[in-house]
Amino acid sequence: MAQLLSPVCTDALKFQNPLQSFCPRNRCPIVGKNSVSWSSHGGKRKSLGRMRVASQDSVSYEDIADDYYAVLGLVLSDPVQRMVYDEIHGYALTATNPFLDDSCPKDHIFVDEFSCIGCKNCANVCPDVFAIEEDFGRARAYSQSGQPDSVQQAVESCPVDCIHWTSAAQLSLLEDEMRRVERVNVALMLSGMGSASVDVFRMASVRWEKRQAKVLEKARMRMVKQKGSDKTQTYWSNLWGDAKDYENAEEKVKERAARAAAAARRWREYSRRGADKPPTFKLPEAVSNKE
Template sequence: MAAQLLTPVCIDVLKLQNPSLNSFSSRSSSRLLANNSSSLSLMGHSSKRRSCGRARVTAEDSASTDAIADDYYAVLGLLPDATPEQIKKAYYNCMKACHPDLSGDDPETTNFCMFINEVYAVLSDPVQRMVYDEIHGYSLIATNPFLDDSCPKDHVFVDEFSCIGCKNCNNVAPEVFKIEEDFGRARVYNQCGINEFVQQAIESCPVDCIHRTSAQQLSLLEDEMRRVERVNVAMMLSGMGSGSADVFRMASSRWERRQAKVLVCYVHLKSS
């Protein structure tokens, strides 16, 4: 099966299909770090970068629609079996659209090109690519992180579908939780806070929107939240926004769909 089967994501299509992605930095970019022993640690975008390991995987995929890539491979117009040479060629073809002579100083295009650089940094590095494939279900031996109890739940995640913006967590553990001005909800900005304060913040939440997760689960949850149109918490509480979605189920289902596609491709290759 040829790896280069798809059309790379067009910058303009990406903007039109999902306005929330016009700025790829609109939601904090979580970075997954894997050290030589394959233990994982996730750190928030606004926290200081620490030398937690050598392999870095950015857990930021593009929008999930028929016209928009659902994963790093599709962003470059590739399938998961792409060779390093195909990845490199697709990357350079995609970056041509970012040339100043074509894009000018468009900040949205600049953000997109930064994202493409992140994609290439992951897929061009064997270790980072292996970690990405395992977490996102592109490995035949991968296990759904939401069904895997072997990884420690040493990270925290705020479910924005449930958060009511009470600020309790920010008051208890301000070095970990912050309230976003635009949407009025809490988010985790630093995964390296004092565990005692984090636990107090969890217990102080009146709607149980703070969850302990593994690094793998957090990567998928953050990815899923980027696909959702966000509204101010006041609008949500007044019934003008979605507040009942199960982001854990959504993220788990997306992983299962990816894994199913990999299995179909594998069976096809074995039979051809």
């Protein structure tokens, strides 16, 4: 499987033990005091994270589908990677909402494209990381490789504070959420032809909570059915196999988390080109002024 993986699968990433919280405090020290949560993500300028190579962007768009399916094969065939994915997306009973967990370093960069006005400052300051996407004229972080100082300068150059430092887990959820939500061209937005108050951090967090609630409800129902039976082991206790099989898994936690974030971005690029189902959420149309 390793030979089948594209550059997206050789990125730097890491993850955690399923029996512990997603990123233990003693192993993932936070970078800076101003952690970013979806309810208050305005402290990004003071929290300079360590940029790591999360993807190589030399692959053409024609290879995006192959990249995604290679990653999908990795996730399905690797129990530890599957564990990481479930922890991030709320499918594990021991998962912690990444937007409420301030123990992981904010070393990945994310552009809130709903707030972006297409000023191109970030793309001019740090072109290795940022670029203006052609469909909507907004900035996007196409790569997680770059000099931290240069990236921070790009963050500080933004006039509307739409660039945020996030953890790898948060970035994976945010990229997935951005894939679902429709946008309008920045020129139309600035002319008043389409706008809405959209908080992608909140939307991603709420979606995570809903998934987690469903998982917990299924676990509760399973426990009720097993009550009174001869089985004493809860159905999820051996979900990932014996602990001895993954004694080195914790060392790979952050590496696999970054890989999941890179895969989410690749899937976003692939799906936005019409290969996936259309977005389910659209911005309201402009209301004509009939006076």
